[in-house]
Amino acid sequence: MDGSFTRRSFLAVPGALAAGPAILSGQSPNEAVRVAFIGVGNRGSYLEKHMLDVPGIQIAAICDINPDTLAAGIAAAKNRGHKPASYTDFRKMLDQEKTIDAVVIATPVNLHKEMAITALEMGKHVYCEKPMGLTPEECNQIFAAAKSAKGIFQAGFQLRHDPARAAAMRFVHSGGLGKVVYLHGTRHTGDLPRQTAWYFNRAISGDNIVEQACHIIDLFTWAAGAPPLRVYGSGGINVFNDVPPGRTTMDNYSVVYDFPGGLRMNFSHIYFDPPGFSGIHERVFGADGAIELSTAIWIARDQKGEKKLEVPNAGKDSTYLSLEAFIDNARNKRRPLNDAESARRSTLVAMMGRKSIYEQRVVSWDEVSR
């Protein structure tokens, strides 16, 4: 194959498929899946709220080092009739709560590796928030642990389950836009919430291209169906110098990736956009038209007027759908759509952009994927 993005090559990539076949015998459909949470802050509390709506689960235990956050997480579960045990040490929780089947990890990025690998090695199913880890080495270690684990690993790239984006991606992968030639993304959103200090510390978050932009990079890498060849990026802090104090994360950057077959990806991310200049775009351009992934609206290149794809499950929350899929995948030991392989690939694509920006040079895929 010459690496070009034909309809056939899209259909051939594993990421283009829905969850794969059952790979091992699973849990009885009558038994509740006993779920534990590690980290119930901003994201973890949202995951818990949606997990409580997934049929057939029991919240067995919750761990957080912040007592107020932990109490709120316990209260949310108790309000829905669950009786979770309460922990501040995740190892103690995993050691003592022997009947836990699945663990949801929503802690700062620098903790993902230790927590995910520990849970996987104890035979648990793991739903770990994005990005996969802080460095390529961490991603490789989690990937290796997931490969040999008894349980499944699903990453928090929940936008793959978003109804509009899923419909848009099916359209792209089935050749609806012709050959895919250009991916264009912008994320201009104003700065992150200042009360969460670690968001601004790149030693903990991995910097914004890894911690924040990994979602859109995941979607584009899924659309491309292959990792990029090389990237050049430029970025830094132009406005929020020492805001908040000690900030080490960029407030703006742009990256251009070359994929096989001449496909290009261009993404810009800025945090100092004034009102009226903000916006998020996830646009896939094919030879015959272009689509906005988040709305599933597309326009043919030589015709006037927008067309909206039919979107099954329209309006359903992507986080709920991702967690529902996680529980189903865990029960049936099915390979998740957002599995360890795709999470590793997408996180590494973000990391090669970060490396290029930091080192001010073109970086190849081989440099991060070895």
Ligand SMILES: NC(=O)c1ccc[n+]([C@@H]2O[C@H](COP(=O)([O-])OP(=O)(O)OC[C@H]3O[C@@H](n4cnc5c(N)ncnc54)[C@H](O)[C@@H]3O)[C@@H](O)[C@H]2O)c1
């Ligand atoms: N998928 C998404 O759309 C999405 C959205 C937001 C955040 N995230 C991801 O979720 C993760 C958490 O982000 P957040 O915004 O919730 O951060 P947060 O700081 O609000 O929450 C992290 C929680 O982890 C707890 N914690 C820290 N160390 C711990 C430890 N050793 N043991 C147990 N708990 C510990 C903290 O007390 C806190 O409650 C990150 O990986 C982030 O990138 C994903």
